Amino acid sequence: MKNFGIALVTALFIFCSCENDKGNDNNENEVSENVSSFKEVGTITIGGEAAAEISAYDETTKRLFTVNNSGTNQVDVIDLSNPMSPVKIGAISLTTYSGAANSVSVYGGKLAVAVESTVSKQNYGKVLVFNTADLSLIKEITVGALPDMVTFSPDGKYIMSANEGEPNADYTVDPEGTVSIIEVNKDYAVTTLNFAGFESQLTTLRTxxxxxxxxAVSFAADIEPEYITISADSKTAWVTLQENNGVAKVDLASKKITSLFGLGYKDFNLAENAIDISDKDGAIAFNPWKVKGMYMPDAIASYSVNGTDYFITANEGDAREYGSYKDVERLKNLNLDATIFPNASALKADASMGRLNLISTEGDTDTDGDLDELISFGARSFTIWNGSTGSLVYDSKNDLDKRSNDLGTYDDARSDDKGSEPEAVVVAKMGKKQILFVGLERTDTVIVYDITNPAVPQYLQSIKTGDAPEGLLFIPASKSPNNRSLLVVSSEGDGKVKFFQPDLL
Structure with missing residues (x-):
């Protein structure tokens, strides 16, 4: 992607008002920050692998709550009053609840924790709500199987969980994937929605x-909700259905799933989408290849521009591997249609396309037992979509991989799989600008863009993170413990939480 006007953006003044002065333009306490200059200011290690997945911040207590499943199942409590010297001060154990945390969210002194059952992932899960000050339990709410993500609505009236409903190891039990809507002000009344009503649309959705x-046992059982974003007005939610290559739109007032969007395919044979396809070619080389990618997004974020809603996806890709069942296979082990791929033998070489992991159950368009199309996992990009129609507005093409390579963090060993592997996306309003942070799990990088114009994002900065960044959290200056914007990156590979701030102007 071309770097349009970077000098102007680098000089951008960011104005963040104090919480007590919201809406009062005459009394704003303004902080001027250089949005292209985020630097690490602090770090804390809370454990080993799987120790730091997702974090949430409570501005009242100046505490950070971070999922830690590296040893016992718990949520660690970190004093963040000084971001340059964070200190772990406690933990909430989840062993009492026979569960393990997958996600956390905070609003108004309440901490919501998405908890999967440790008895069986296929059992109903829970959302636990704790007081952020004394860590006491406020409410225990039953939701669908395997709640993978939880979030408060911006107005605090709702808690939503994406209940993935994964099958067991031998695929004999596959609970329905669901979305739960919890009404905070109605004693945490819960409504759990499934997707059975959309089965009649499957033929159209497939196109x-x-x-x-x-x-699949059933349409509803096959749906696997992954991540949720809620609009700023708390009226609409969008939910990624990762393995299904789709996004669901939810109306919170009526508590109904109103639309399913199929996300289509990305053509890696276009020059602007060129990828490094082999981990055995001895080089990092981005070239066009005759293969398509299913977007299969993990994280999702949303924002509005001039009254139009947009959602943004981190197009990671994900295989289904349960016991003996798997839908992933290297290209060299699959049969290719001889007419469409007359050079199949050459393509199957390790230094060519042979090592590429494909979705083995897709691409046989004439059902004759060989592949007529090559379909891979993920799009190696972030994408901005229209929130009403689900239509594609902008895709970052191969910019994430190339920016990682420029930074020296690109991992060639992942070229055959999903490249830099976009995992997380967060949108932050900074002054009059909308800033996007994209976390890349396999290149240990966060890349920053100005997405004020959703059709023409502008690259700002690349940031080196901990190992395998899983969760991104933006704390605006108005809520930050030191009145400066904070980017919090939680990395599950090394159990580190790192804190980044921009320079003052």
Whole structure:
């Protein structure tokens, strides 16, 4: 992607008002920050692998709550009053609840924790709500199987959880994937929605790239919600259905799933989408290849520009691997149509396309037992979509991989899989600008863009993080413990939480 006007953006003044002065333009306490200059100011290690996945911040207590499943299942409590010297001060154990945390969210002195059952992932999960000050339990709420993500609505009236509903190891039990809506002000009354009502639309959805496994017990059971974003007005939510290559739109007032969007395919044979496809070619080389990618997004964020809603996806990709069942296979082990791929033998070489992991159950368009199309996992990009129609507005093409390579963090060993592997996206309003942070799990990098114009994002900065960044959290200056914007990056590979701030102007 070309770097349009970076000098102007680098000089951008960011104005963040104090919380007590919201809406009062005459009394704003303004902080001027250089949005292109985030630097690490602090770090804390809370454990080993899987120790630091997702974090949430409580501005009242100046505490950070971070999922820690590296040893016992718990949420660690970190004093963040000084971001340059964070200190772990406690933990909330989840062993009492026979569960393990997957996600956390905070609003108004309340901490919501998404908890999967440790008895069986296929059992109903829970959302636990704790007081952020004394860590006491406020409410225990039953939701669908395997709640993978939880979030408060911006107005604090709702808690939502994405309940993935993964099958067991031998695929004999596959609970329905669901979305739960919890009404905070109605004693945490919960409504859990499934996707059965959309089964009649499957034929149309398939034409738009929506994917349902050929071995699915049912349409509703095959849907696997992954991540949620809620609009600023707390009226609409969008939910990624990662393995299905789709996004669901939810109306919070009526508590109904109103739309399913199939996300289609990305053509890696276009020059602007060129990828490094082999981990055995002895080089990092971005070239066009005759293969498509299913977007299969993990994290999702949203924002509004001039009254139009947009959602943004981190197009990670994900295989289904349960016991003996798997839908991933290297290209060299699959049969290719001889007419469409007359050079199949050459393509199957390790230094060519042979090492590429494909979705083995997709691409046989004429059902004759060989592949007519090559479909891979993920799009190696972030994408901005229209929130009403689900239509594509902008895709970052191969910019994430190339920026990682420029930074020296690109991992060639992942070229055959999903490249830099976009995992997380967060949008922050900074002054009059909308800033996007994209976390890349396999290149240990966060890349920053100005997305004020959703059709023409501008690259700002690349940031080196901890190992395998999983969760991104932006704390605006108005809520930050030191009145400066904070980017919090939680990395599950090394159990580190790192804190980044921009320079003052």
């Amino acid at each position: 738009k790239g929506f994917r349902v496994s050929k071995t």
